[in-house]
Amino acid sequence: MNKLALISIYDKEGIVDFAKELSSLNYQIIATSKTYEILKYNNLPVIEISEYTGFKEILKGRVKTLHPLIFGGILSxxxxxxxxxxxxIVVCNLYPFDKYILSNLREEEMIELIDIGGVSLLRAGAKNYKYVTTICDKNDYPMVISEIKKYGEVSMELKRKLAYKAFNYVSYYDxxxxxxxxxxxxxxxxxxxLTLPLKREQKLRYGENPxxxxxxxxxxxxxxxxxxxxGKELSYNNLLDINTVYNIISDFNFPEFKDYKLCCIIKHNTxxxxxxxxxxKEAFEKAFLSDPKSAFGGIVGFNWEVDRETAEKIIDTIFLEVICAPSFSEDALNILKKKKNLxxxxxxxSEDGFEIRNCLTGYLLQEKDKRIVGKEDFKLMTKRMPTEEELKDALFAYFAVKYVKSNGIVIVKDLMTVGIGAGQTSRVDSVEIAIKKSEGRCEGGVLASDGFFPFRDSIDISAKCGIKVVVxxxxSLRDEEVIKACEENNISLIFTNIRHFRH
Structure with a gap:
């Protein structure tokens, strides 16, 4: 008795050659209507499924394979x-629901792309892998034929692997x-x-470390x-840094800064x-001068098209791993491409999603921190009134500190960061690092903190280097102590009531 192979596929690439091989190996092929037509056209011996079951397709093709002769045969x-x-053997791939999810198809049209029979065939075949070879990927056709030719049947090891692949495919589809x-x-x-549809796009050279x-x-x-x-292929760390660039430039939307361009330089995701x-070009020059030493080997991002002049400045200034922007002029691209590894x-x-991190034996999910603090959120806590320029710097500083690892401190002057203190377990240590990084440029500057000050020590240190505004x-339980320190040092203190921790 010839063995039976059932073929019901949407993607028919490679099926004719595969069916020819099966037929030559004494498999009787049963196929659904469209597949049947292709195989018949190519002069292959094939039985149409309705002929095999004695039951015609119904409901405009919604029911084709759901029949006891089919599922009894698979589950036997x-x-x-x-x-x-x-x-x-069950050969099946599904309606391409995923190809249309970003299209403008109506709900009724999308519903018709939900595969019922195909999913059922794959589940049944995969469940009964001891007796059934289930194929959902055309790339596996040669491997199956090779085993049948070599052993006379498909090995249990391969059938189990293909069963896993089928369940994986169906799970993703669902x-x-x-x-x-x-x-x-x-x-x-x-x-x-929670089910997340995630599809592997590329293998990276390695993870965070080799x-x-x-x-x-x-x-x-x-x-x-x-x-x-x-340029070279992107690494795991490159992608993390690019993500930070993306968050910064996509969040930047202030009416006060509508006439300005933004540049950020990222290193180790901060x-x-x-x-x-x-x-x-000016935005790049200022961002680079924020911390020229740390910028080496970093990633630069812009919220505007990169032009020829800026590209030339970048190439002449520093070695970078990655450059990101919404667009590049043709001249800029030609200049940047001279660096083959850039x-x-x-x-x-794109749509703003959510954040997910593995934690202990589970996962943490949260909304992205999309809250942008505006002037309307500012509450002045001291007598000294900040100037209009200081208010702009305060607005920009509190935007910038959102992307710094906690405890995060940013010092801004003239709409550029001049000192950044990041990732310290003590806030006053972050303040001291930011001041040190500023190299004497704090005078008249604005200091922003991603969290409250638990003590007045940070204010006293900031005052000594000439900070005029703290946001x-x-x-804190000691807010009054911090306010008093600002009053004593003639510093404007602004509360936002919005925290921006980043861990």
């Missing part, structure tokens, strides 16, 4: 029982549909059960927000320089 114990012949309905119903991400394996996975519901234009300029990345606005969230 490898032998004929109750008049049902066993099916040894997670896409689940996410579609979540968005359709405008539900938030924080549900009792001894770690790393991959990049993409969510099909979110338009990819970066395009690789030039800023070493952020600045505004009337031109993109990675050039085009960044685009912080407030909320």
């Amino acid at each position: 114990f490898g032998k004929e029982e109750e008049g049902i012949k066993p099916i040894s 997670s896409i549909i689940c996410e579609y309905f979540r968005k359709l119903n405008k539900e938030d991400i924080f549900q009792d059960y 001894h770690q394996v790393g991959f990049y996975y993409n969510n099909p519901f979110i338009n990819k927000n970066f395009t690789y234009l030039w 800023p070493c320089g952020i600045a505004l300029g009337e031109t993109i 990675r050039i990345i085009k960044l685009e606005k 912080e969230p407030g909320g």
Whole structure:
């Protein structure tokens, strides 16, 4: 008795050659209508599924394979029982629901792309892997044929691997549909059960360190927000830094700064320089001068098109790993491409998602910190009134400190960071580092803190170097002590009531 192979596929690439091989190995092929037509056209012996079951497709093709002869054959114990012949091979791939989720198809059209029979075939075949070879990937056709030719059948090891692959494929497929309905119903991400549709996009050279394996996975519901234009392949650490650049330039939206361009330089996922300029070149020059030593080997990002003049300045100034911007002029690209190892990345606005981190034996999920503090959030706590220029610096400083690792301190003067203190377990230590980094440029500057000051010591230290405005969230038990220190040192103290921890 010939063994039976059932083929029901949407993507028909490679199926004719595969079916020819199966037929030559004495497999009788059963196929659904469209696949049947292709195989028949190529003069292959094939039985149309409705002929095999004696039951025609119904409901405009919604029901094709859901029949006891089919599922009994797949779920059998490898032998004929109750008049049902066993099916040894199931070949199935699904309607491409994921290809249309970002399209403008109506809900009714999307519903018709939800595969029912195919998912059921794959689940049944994978469950019964001891007796059934389940193939969901056309790249596995040659491997299956090779084993049949070599051993006369597919090995148990390969059948088990293909079963896992089928369940993995179906799980991903179902997670896409689940996410579609979540968005359709405008539900938030924080549900009792969470499924994330993530698809591997590329293998990275390694993870955070050379001894770690790393991959990049993409969510099909979110338009990819970066395009690789030039240079060496991106590393795990490059992608983390690019993400910080993206967050900074996509969050930057102040009416007070509508005539300014922004540049940020990132190193080890934290800023070493952020600045505004009337031109993109000026913004780069100021960001670089924030901390020239740390900027070496960093990643630079812009919120504006990079022009020829800026590209020339970058090339002449410093070695960088990556340059990111919404666009690049043709001249700028030609100049930057002279550095063959410089990675050039085009960044685009995309949907803001959520943040997820592994923690202990579980995962932490939270909304992204998209809260931008404006002048309307400022509450003056001292007698000294800041000047208009100081207020602009305060606004920019509190924006910049949001992206610094906690405890984070930023000193700003003339719309550029002149000192950044990051990642210290003591806030006063971060203040001292920021002052040291400023190299004497604190006089008349603004100091921003991502969290409240627990003691007055940071204020007293800041006053000695000439800080004139301090902006912080407030909320400490010793706020009055901090306010008093500012009054004594003639410093304007602004509370925002918004904290920006970053861990």
